[in-house]
Amino acid sequence: MAFLTVQDLTKKYKNKTAVNNVSFEFKSGQCIALIGPNGAGKTTILRTLAGLLKPTTGSIEFANEKGNSDIRKFIGYLPQYPVFHYWMTGREFLVYSGELALLPKSEAKKRAESLLEKIGISKEARDERISRYSGGMKQRLGIAQAIIHKPKLLILDEPVSSLDPIGRREVLQLMEELKQEMSILFSTHILTDADEISDELLLLRQGEIVESGSMEELRIKYQTAKIEIEFERDIEAFAKKINDLPEVTASNIERNTLHVTASDIQLARQRILEAASNENWPLTSFNINRASLEDMFMKVVKD
């Protein structure tokens, strides 16, 4: 059962279409990553879902909600570059956010305290002005303010892109924990991050979804696997034999390694290994090299 349905979402600016006919569904508890190069429309989609932009056409619907109710209470949003009231302390800002999200004051205070604990802001830092916080602390505070009212959907715009490796790790871990409690939609251009925590990927190019599915599905679909074989000797002779197999589409020799591409990788593997064992080929290594994420990304997004 989809709890959020985005239907034919289009956002046009004066003469530019930032998002074009984007549709997708969100199941409860899912974590979806929006991937695409800069300018693909990721931020526009997220801002539209968060209610900061009005779609030119198309609809965003939450299950069990009437059309005009304020969906903002179900949503937590962290922009790419969060800006706080720097004259407030971390604690004050969280309480303030909580009250804006209609929590009663005592409840907001309790939530703020437990979240400060959770995101690991030290006791002393909690009462310091936000202007003194480090980048990682600000990002974690940003996530805390986004989840203060326990939203159903957490929207994060490039949550880890601007952080150093340590900060990145902390935020990813936090997201991993939050996945248990809410659905998460986040954008990134770092594929490994998407791979690490998302259940589903949406690949965007120039405002359109060009591919979607789980990591595994996409891997299988875009698998342009290569077989890499190394021989002790006589590599040319074996290359010729392999090239004659019907499944093999191409082969070439680079140094001591034979690179083989095939129309059906499973079958090719079987044939080669059969031949190798029957004819006692002097193999030193046999390796199936899966297409990396980057390859897939380039393939989908570039053309």
Next chain:
Amino acid sequence: MTLFKKELLENWRNKKWIWVPLVIILLSIMDPITSYYLPQIIDSVGGLPEGSTLEMPEFAPPEVIMMSLSQLSSLGVLVLVLMSMGTIAGERKSGVTELILVKPVAYRNYITAKWVSLLMLVWISLFLGLLTSWYYINLLFGDLSFVELLQITFFYGLWLTLVVSLSIFYNALIKTPGLVAFLTILTIMVMSLINQVFNHVLEWFPNNLSSYILDMLMTDQLSTDLIATACVTMILSIALVVASIYTFRVKD
């Protein structure tokens, strides 16, 4: 309410609650005091040439308080405009509104919290300023009753309310604080121009508030013109705030 409390806290932390009243007080008492001490000032810088006599006009208390108001109308308004130019525009420009407006916050509350908190600051500053001026006037020039002070504060406060509302309106419309200030001041200038050109038709134009206040002090009674002008000013202010809420909502 949360937004309103935040505004008060912010204006306290960034010291607006200190410097705005001080500036207004300073502007209010500058003219009364310098006019009173003018002879001494002239003496101390060398005096007048022998033989020439300076006829110092005798100022009536109402005239002196009008000097305060005229200072406030020029420099005071400028200060208020500069102080309020970034209240929304600045927040939008920096991006902090992204965090605020994704919360279930009514745009109405966001705008009115800003408006009311600014008005509070302005009215209290104005009262303090005129109170100080009133004190010196009573000391140096002659009687001006406390009731009159309250009346002046009330009617003149309406004019400043209009200025603040105008600033809020441009704040909701435009993201650049400098441009907000420029447009606000431009509008005030255009209004005063219109007032001068069409004075005979627009009897209740807000810019006339000051002159009606002077009339009130001279004749000692509330004229219908004054009350009508006050009403027009109030209605305009409220209309501006409503318009602000509306433009803020339809923006993107």
